[in-house]
Amino acid sequence: MPLLRIEGVAKAFGNFRAVDRLSLDIRAGEFFALLGPSGCGKTTLLRMLAGFETPDEGRILLGGKDIAQALPHERPVNMMFQNYALFPHLSVRDNIAFGLRRAGMARGDIATRVDEMVALVKLDGMEKRKPDQLSGGQRQRVALARSLARRPQVLLLDEPLAALDKKLREGTQAELMELQRRLGTTFIIVTHDQEEAMTMASRIGVMDAGRLRQVATPRNLYEAPSSRWIAEFVGDINLFSGEITSRENNRLKVATRGAGTLVVSELWPPVSNDVVNVAIRPEKVKLSRRAPASEEGGSQAINRLDGVVTDVNYLGGVTTYKVKLESGAMVRSSVANTARLDIDAYLAGQRVVAWFTSDDCLVLEQ
Template sequence: AVDGVSLDIKAGEFFALLGPSGCGKTTLLRMLAGFEAPDAGRILLAGSDIAQALPHERPINMMFQNYALFPHLTVYDNIAFGLKRAGMARADIATRVAEMVALVKLEGLEKRKPDQLSGGQRQRVALARSLARRPQVLLLDEPLAALDKKLRESTQGELMALQRRLGMTFVIVTHDQEEAMTMADRIGVMNAGQLVQVAPPRELYETPRSRWIAEFVGDINLFDGEVQSQDGHRLSIATRDAGTLVVAEPREPRDKTKLAVAIRPEKVKLSRRGPVNDPGHESAINRLEGVVTDVCYLGGATSYKVKLATGAVVQSSMANTARLDSDTFHLDQHVVAWFTPDDCLVLDQ
């Protein structure tokens, strides 16, 4: 489930584990918590190996996906449960619970049972219980999955603010890419039990290490081809589906001749006749003509699919800058999709 993973998480960092279902991210989280034992290797926390320590002996708490609240206990007693087990004095427990209740904004709900709370309130109780013993590390297993979109977005912001205020290390597991991009300082992408890339959100999105990561993180257009020529840091790549594309390759020249050209949809511009031939568009030399086959209005942007003469489909995402639809394109309209060499990313096939 977890295959030779080696990973460093910094103190005070908000770190996300991202990957498809069954990739091993929750197993890795459970190993950190102590619910799974590694077959080999070490788990170091501030220099001490805790791989064989029992869960309650670790300065680590875990917030579960289903919150795992005790249904017969009140909000107060749910939050106080771990403190009582640790033998804390009653007066100190009351002070700590009041502090946690204020931290997650649950004042006035202390006497309610979990079935008298909304999903968002139950999530806050679980968070307060996880934080009550002041762990060095807080593990979160898809904690926002049960919330609706609006509440999930507001809770993301609250979690980020809370983590900064406490200076605590948060490790979150999620399959929601947008959630990981929004919240994490760095993201570790897992696939088939292995850690395939660790990077800040922007680096992960703009410069994925492999074709698999490029396809998994966000939407992307991919054209397989062969290198025709190279002029400095510019490659001309002959593709089967999009003709010859010119791409900027800032790294050292590649040995491989078979490469894939990748372009994110938001980098692909659409126009009725292609880019205006002026100095501002000199670099827009990649032009693909086709017909609009799909239009999806998403509020802030509109997503288009353009079918080329070769049968290949190009995705474009255009910001909706005007209130009216004067700048939009409609089904069956002939358009030119264009992008610059700097918009392209070169990946191994």
Template sequence: MLTTDGSVTEKLTGARAPLLRIASVTKRFGGVTAVDGLSLDIQPGEFFALLGPSGCGKTSLLRMLAGFESPDAGSILLDGADIAAVPPHQRPINMMFQSYALFPHLSVAGNIAFGLKRAGMSRAAIDERVGEMLALVQLQGLEKRRPDQLSGGQRQRVALARSLALRPRVLLLDEPLAALDKKLRQSTQAELIALRRKLGMTFIIVTHDQEEAMTVADRIGVMDKGRLVQVGTPRELYESPNSRWIASFVGDINIIEGIVVAQKGSLLTVKTADAGTVIVTGTAKPVAGMTVPIAIRPEKIRLSAETASSELANALRGDVVDIDYLGGVSVYRIKLTSGAILRVTAANLVRSEAAFFAIGQHVSLSFPPDACIVLDK
């Protein structure tokens, strides 16, 4: 018999049972399939991010987890029990909306206490819990203010406190930081991570911001057209994308195509029109004559004013045609002799103007074979 914490399954299989199991879930709105046969396991205490472009189905999936929408097919299991028939207010799952949805006529304390009153808690228990939540989100002293007397960041904290007050098993976050400025968004991301660790709760966040997903999440599920394209840790998605689409969507990337002309162990010799002949480390099993896309992250390419050594596996020449100065790094666009453009990111380690490359400057580029990602498709 499966216990609610999955301990029996863990003892028998050595693996922890998922808290949430989404099994072949499909959701249609008229003739549009928003979620298409999606399956996913989410573990207890995990911070999971659903990442994807607008219209990919991530919010529709979140609303089904919350109970605001019902699947047309498939099942959603919480601790092994199907929750399809459980209404939203009876699920141990709370959702924090992008708009925060605070009650304008209620104070901060009143907003946080709203769900607790509906749950029938005593006045003393409500006051104690509200005090805990105010301390948790660092809003002590503001309990009597109304939402229109708060900053955007403070309203976000009230919405978070209200969502956490009932101590749900799962907290759903629908683009909760989208309205915040960059500095406040970064500090709030850190606070969310700390809260999740302190509470031991499972968080699921929906976002289209790649940097945000990679900052807060233990694992990320990238969605496109209602399907999960890849699930992995931030490092796995960035360093080992399973397709050209993922490589292009997650982070910045250079992609060149070529034909495999030789293979020696894990090293492939690939002839390209853009970068000549390059040596790459292959993880798949391409064969001679096969056309393969090769992905190279901009920060993996070394840029130099000196002529690259002939001993380097991959050495190219080009001219700087554009520069984006971003403070900590500069992004250079380099036009190769073939006419192709490669993006190269270099850390700005010193302040001296002489350390930077200039538009029009002739430069050398190089990258090791293991900096390349040979994509399957």
């Protein structure tokens, strides 16, 4: 039995169905991410878990008990808001203690718990400051400490890092992950940032139009998307539509419109339709000045595409290239910069061979 079970939950606002009969299981101690574009229903789902919205239908079971109709303060769930929602007239200490006082905890126990929370989020020496005397990262820690002070079974985080700059956001991600591991509390984070979800979460649920499209680990979501929509939404991808012309020795030959005939390793379960999409991640596409050997290690077929480099973007750790094929189709390649100098780099206008193995490809049904 999972800690949290969502069964056929739906929520509509007028004629707009924000969450459409969604079902999901979340395990105890899991760091789970709800990922999706704006308006997909992820925040509405989070608010129903917190008790700020009531489902039109379905059940929300926490520890086997249906809490769908329970008020927010009656459920062992807490929510950390995107804007932190700190009380500007209260000190750090009083902001953290606010929920404990509302719950009627004894004064001595409150003092002890607040001390624990201050130490946990590393705000020692700042207890008397007001929110306007803190940096964005420090305010975020106060909000986190207040959310954790009542020791909820589930902590809900609504885009908690959106207001932080890139460097601070990366550091805070690591701190949140370490904090979650130490506490063992179930964290559910809502985000539209794919990198954030894949960095922090043990599993990710991708939402679109009020429904879950796929639930998987970050690696499986990226390497084995269940549909073309998921493949395009999560990370960058090269996609070629085509038709399977032969199946032999666990390999498919796919005649594509933009890249000619590609050889693809068939994964289990096999595809049932002949009209498919061949997907290749940019980092799987290698570039060479001449065609590679016909076999890599003697086991994998190699697909070769001749073209001309049209765009070069140096991003520090990697360089991304766009290669225009003879058919006019574009292929993106992402190459790690392993050398300090650009001895292995390619220039715009240069002819290259873009190549990848049969195992680098993924077949997706339409």
